[in-house]
Amino acid sequence: MSWVRVAAADGIAPGDYATVELENGFVAVFNVDGEFFAIDDVCTHDGGGLAGGALEDHQVICPRHGARFCLRTGKALTPPAYEPVNRYATRVVDGMVEIEDGQ
Numbered sequence: 001m002s003w004v005r006v007a008a009a010d011g012i013a014p015g016d017y018a019t020v021e022l023e024n025g026f027v028a029v030f031n032v033d034g035e036f037f038a039i040d041d042v043c044t045h046d047g048g049g050l051a052g053g054a055l056e057d058h059q060v061i062c063p064r065h066g067a068r069f070c071l072r073t074g075k076a077l078t079p080p081a082y083e084p085v086n087r088y089a090t091r092v093v094d095g096m097v098e099i100e101d102g103q
């Protein structure tokens with residue numbers, strides 16, 4: 001496990017997101033009311049990107065077919081997705097968002 005700096009915290013406004021590429025693929029980092037959440041940027045239904053999906057509370061809605069995922073747990077909340085997405089712990093250090101890699 002290691003912490004990886006991914007973006008300046010003030011570079012991701014509330015309601016916005018950033019994507020970063022790690023060794024195992026892309027991760028989407030969302031700002032929900034100043035709190036950061038990171039999940040794999042791959043929908044477990046059919047592989048669509050989740051970055052850019054609408055945010056509602058602590059859920060992201062897949063832009064392709066509308067499955068919802070909990071940003072806190074990664075759990076799939078509505079069909080057509082049933083499997084969770086990987087999520088990553090986040091923290092802010094010196095104004096930079098970091099995610100815990102190596103899950």
Ligand code: FES
Pocket residue numbers: 043044045046047048062063064065066067080081
């Ligand atoms: S690819 Fe996400 S709901 Fe189908």
